[in-house]
Each structure stands twice: as structure tokens, then as C-alpha cells.
Amino acid sequence: MIDERKKFQEVLNVGLEVTQTRDIDILLERILTKARYLTNADAGSIYIKDRDTLLFRYTQNETLQRQLPAGKKLIYSTFTIPVNNQSIAGYVANTGQVLNLENVYHLDGSVPFSFDPSYDKLSGYRTQSVLSFPLKTHNDEVVGVLQLINATDHNGRIVAFQPDDEPFVVHFANNAAIAVDRATMTRDIILRMIKMAELRDPMETGAHVNRVSSYSVELYEAWAAKKGIGKAEVEQNKDILKMSAMLHDVGKVAITDLILKKPARLDSYEYEVMKQHTYLGAQLFAHQRSDFDKASFLVALNHHERWDGKGYPGYIDYKTGEPLRGFEDLSGRAIGKKEEEIPIFGRIVAIADVFDALSSGRSYKEPWEEERVLETMDRERGKHFDPEMLDVFFSILDVIRNIMQRYPDNNE
Numbered sequence: 001m002i003d004e005r006k007k008f009q010e011v012l013n014v015g016l017e018v019t020q021t022r023d024i025d026i027l028l029e030r031i032l033t034k035a036r037y038l039t040n041a042d043a044g045s046i047y048i049k050d051r052d053t054l055l056f057r058y059t060q061n062e063t064l065q066r067q068l069p070a071g072k073k074l075i076y077s078t079f080t081i082p083v084n085n086q087s088i089a090g091y092v093a094n095t096g097q098v099l100n101l102e103n104v105y106h107l108d109g110s111v112p113f114s115f116d117p118s119y120d121k122l123s124g125y126r127t128q129s130v131l132s133f134p135l136k137t138h139n140d141e142v143v144g145v146l147q148l149i150n151a152t153d154h155n156g157r158i159v160a161f162q163p164d165d166e167p168f169v170v171h172f173a174n175n176a177a178i179a180v181d182r183a184t185m186t187r188d189i190i191l192r193m194i195k196m197a198e199l200r201d202p203m204e205t206g207a208h209v210n211r212v213s214s215y216s217v218e219l220y221e222a223w224a225a226k227k228g229i230g231k232a233e234v235e236q237n238k239d240i241l242k243m244s245a246m247l248h249d250v251g252k253v254a255i256t257d258l259i260l261k262k263p264a265r266l267d268s269y270e271y272e273v274m275k276q277h278t279y280l281g282a283q284l285f286a287h288q289r290s291d292f293d294k295a296s297f298l299v300a301l302n303h304h305e306r307w308d309g310k311g312y313p314g315y316i317d318y319k320t321g322e323p324l325r326g327f328e329d330l331s332g333r334a335i336g337k338k339e340e341e342i343p344i345f346g347r348i349v350a351i352a353d354v355f356d357a358l359s360s361g362r363s364y365k366e367p368w369e370e371e372r373v374l375e376t377m378d379r380e381r382g383k384h385f386d387p388e389m390l391d392v393f394f395s396i397l398d399v400i401r402n403i404m405q406r407y408p409d410n411n412e
Contacts, residue, residue: 022292023242024183025214028058030235031146031176036060038172039131039165041148042158047089048144048180053080054093061149064125071225071395073218075402085112088132089145096142098133098170102160131161133169135177143180146173190246196253208356210407213245215352216345218399223348223392236291244295245349248303251281278304279318286318295345302337302346303353308383309338311350339386347386351377351393354384355400360409 021027028046036044043061047054056079065074083093091113092099101107104115104127120127129151135144148169151161194209217238224234252260255277259270266274281300285293301318305311314334315327323334342350358373368376374394381387393400 021179021239022183022186023239024180024187025058026217026235026239026242027179027183031180032058032060035146035148035169035172035176036062038168039148039161040152041131041161042150042152043125043127044146044148045089046144046146047081047093048184049083049093049142050080052083054083054089054145055080057144061123061125063150064123071222073396073399075398077402078406086114088113088115088130089147092132092134092145092147093142096134096136096140098166099130100161100163100166101130101132103128104130128158129160131165131169133166133173135173135180137177137181138174141181143177143184146176186243190243193247193250207407207409208360209246209248211356211403212248212349212352213242214403214407215355215400216245216348217242218396218403219348219352219389219393220344222396223389226392240291240295241299241345241348243292244299244345245352247281247296248299248349248353249277249281250284251277251279251300254280275304275312276321278302278313279316279321282318298343299345299349302343303349305337305342305346305350306384307339307342307347307386309336311336311342311384342386347389351385351389354380355393359404 021030028048032044032046035041042063043059045059046057048057049055059074059076061074068074081087081090083090085091085094088099088101088104091097105117107113107115115127115130117127119125127149130147130149131151132145132147134142135146136142148161150158153159191206191209194206220241221234221238224237255274259266259273262270278301282297285297285300288294288297301313305314312334313321314336315324316322316334317324323332327335329335355373355377358368358376359370361367374397377385377390378394381390
């Protein structure tokens with residue numbers, strides 16, 4: 001438990017930390033982690049408001065997490081609920097009021113909302129105390145709901161949330177709401193850029209880039225844990241990787257429609273033109289003012305390099321696409337980067353992008369069955385893909401499958 005003075009300082013520190021996070025998904029994870037810490041909550045969830053509905057976006061549950069093997073993540077499904085007074089989260093979003101409930105299984109009959117026990121029945125978890133509060137911006141607009149579950153005491157017993165915690169949580173929520181609003185606008189801008197690419201390339205959809213970026217973050221986090229990389233570095237890199245991976249193919253906006261929209265496989269000339277999207281995308285981030293610019297540059301330029309050195313564009317001048325002096329093969333083409341010459345983000349997005357391309361339908365092919373996809377990728381171990389990174393990918397397939405379900409092609 002945290003004393004009041006330390007709790008106030010934590011609120012200030014947390015406010016600064018969350019406002020520095022740019023990607024909305026990474027932000028929601030951090031908000032929930034910090035809110036649980038401030039209130040000693042065992043579990044919690046975050047909903048994002050979209051007009052008249054709440055979208056269930058993120059959840060944590062310490063009790064259920066402890067039941068999983070080391071390194072495994074809690075799998076959850078997304079769903080929506082209406083913004084009205086019938087559910088706890090819906091009531092908070094609709095009224096803007098904080099709810100502090102001692103036991104959701106024994107609600108007063110006079111309240112308009114009810115508790116849905118279906119998740120408890122499905123998971124074997126027992127929800128008891130709930131602190132649910134709105135995420136409000138400076139103009140009093142509700143952008144989401146943060147719901148904390150099962151406060152615990154020094155002995156780990158479930159207790160009611162302390163009324164004295166509510167001012168701290170509300171202050172934290174106000175800072176978090178501003179960060180959520182800003183991060184949502186950033187995501188919208190990125191998706192508009194993707195929409196521009198989609199107008200040119202029908203395969204470059206919001207669902208595709210959400211999947212690729214989410215796969216990439218999970219892959220990086222699992223790899224970093226294996227390597228013993230520090231938490232602060234991991235959290236910073238997750239934030240920039242999520243956004244930069246979304247823009248891996250943004251250079252396609254400069255490729256002609258005759259190639260992008262061709263309803264068949266490309267011939268050799270067309271394929272050479274298509275390869276240009278790597279350095280054309282990198283050019284958009286050439287004036288690097290932030291870590292995001294640097295990461296986006298590296299991802300765009302390197303996500304088609306291969307572990308065996310047979311990828312593209314290789315060692316080139318990104319401004320012209322011409323080979324760097326001393327890095328040409330006998331035919332005058334740029335030699336490819338290989339193994340650890342390829343930046344880590346490039347090796348990660350390569351796996352995520354190929355997996356999604358094989359798993360998805362294209363104008364010239366139907367989506368492949370998972371078994372065929374995984375067998376094909378495994379055969380590319382040490383050829384297309386970093387062998388160690390591919391092992392990590394296979395170790396988190398349950399998370400990868402869950403991401404596929406969250407971002408289906410017909411529901412962007």
C-alpha cells in the first residue's frame with residue numbers, strides 16, 4: 001500500500017509519463033498498470049468511447065496472469081457495450097460520475113445499472129469491489145472509462161476501494177484522458193496516411209497495418225524479455241515501434257496504380273518498380289526530429305531485407321535508390337543487408353508483414369490455412385528470417401491469433 005504523500009507524488013509522475021506516450025494502445029496499457037498500482041487493484045479494464053458505444057480495449061488481471069506459464073500473456077476478446085445506464089461502465093460514460101462499488105454481486109436494487117457475471121463464469125474469476133471512473137478531457141468530454149477491480153489489502157484479501165483514493169484517481173484520470181485524446185488524434189492521422197496508401201493499394205488496409213504493428217510489438221516485447229533488456233527501454237521502444245510499423249508500406253503512395261492494382265502477380269520489371277516503395281517511404285522520415293522519425297525511417301527502408309542477404313533494397317542511397325559505392329554486386333546492383341546488419345525493427349516487421357500477407361487474401365490468392373503459413377515461414381528460418389526471432393514468434397502464437405481476431409479485414 002502507498003502512503004498519501006507518496007501517492008500524490010506518484011500521481012504527478014504518472015501524469016508526466018502517460019502524456020509522453022504517443023501510441024494509443026501502449027498508452028492504455030500504461031494507464032491501467034499505473035492506476036492499478038495507485039489503488040492496489042488486482043485487475044482492471046479500459047473502454048474507449050466511440051459515439052454511443054464503449055469499445056473494450058484493454059484488460060489486466062494479476063490473479064489470472066499468475067495462473068499462466070512464465071512469459072505467456074492473458075488472452076482476451078474485444079466487444080462493445082452501449083453508453084447508457086444499464087451497465088456499470090455504460091453508466092459512468094453516460095453520466096460522467098465515479099462509481100465506487102463494494103460488491104457488484106450485491107448491488108442496491110435502486111440503482112439503474114447491473115453487473116454482468118458472464119466473464120466471471122467463463123474465467124473462473126470472482127469480481128467483488130469495483131472503482132469505475134470516466135476519462136474526461138479539459139472540456140469535460142468523456143473519452144473513455146477506466147474500471148479497477150478488486151482492491152486488495154496488505155494480506156492480499158479483497159476489500160473495498162478507499163473513498164480517500166478517489167481524488168487521486170480522478171486527478172490521474174484527467175491527465176490520462178488528455179493523453180488518450182491526443183494519442184487518438186495521432187492514431188487517426190496515421191490511419192489517414194494509411195487510407196491514402198489504401199486508395200492506391202487495396203491491400204494496404206487499416207486492419208492489415210493494425211495487425212502488423214500489433215504483431216511487431218508483441219514480438220519485440222517477447223524477444224526483449226528473452227534478452228533481458230530493461231523495462232524502461234522496452235516501454236520506449238514499444239511506443240515508437242507500434243507507430244512506425246503501421247507505416248511500413250507508406251512509400252506505396254508513390255507507386256503507379258498500374259502496378260499496385262494489377263489483379264495478378266507482377267512481372268520482373270513491375271516488381272523492380274514495386275521495390276522502390278522501401279526507400280520512397282524512408283524519404284518521408286529523412287528529416288529526423290524524433291525517435292519516431294528514426295524508427296519509421298528504419299522500418300520503411302529495411303522490412304524487405306532478408307537474413308541471408310537476398311532481400312532489398314540493400315545498401316543504397318535512400319535519396320536516389322542507387323547502390324552505395326563499394327556495395328555493388330557483379331551486375332551493379334546493391335548488395336543486400338544480412339543477418340544483424342539489418343536493424344532489429346526491420347527483422348521484426350519482416351516476420352509480422354509476411355505472416356499477415358500469407359494469412360490474408362490477395363487479388364491473386366486466397367488466404368492460406370495457418371498450418372501452411374507456419375510451415376512456409378519455418379522453411380525460411382535462416383533464409384528470409386532471423387532464426388532466433390522466428391523462434392520467439394512461434395512461442396507467442398496464441399497472442400498472434402488473438403490479434404488476428406481483434407482486427408478482421410471486414411471490420412476496420
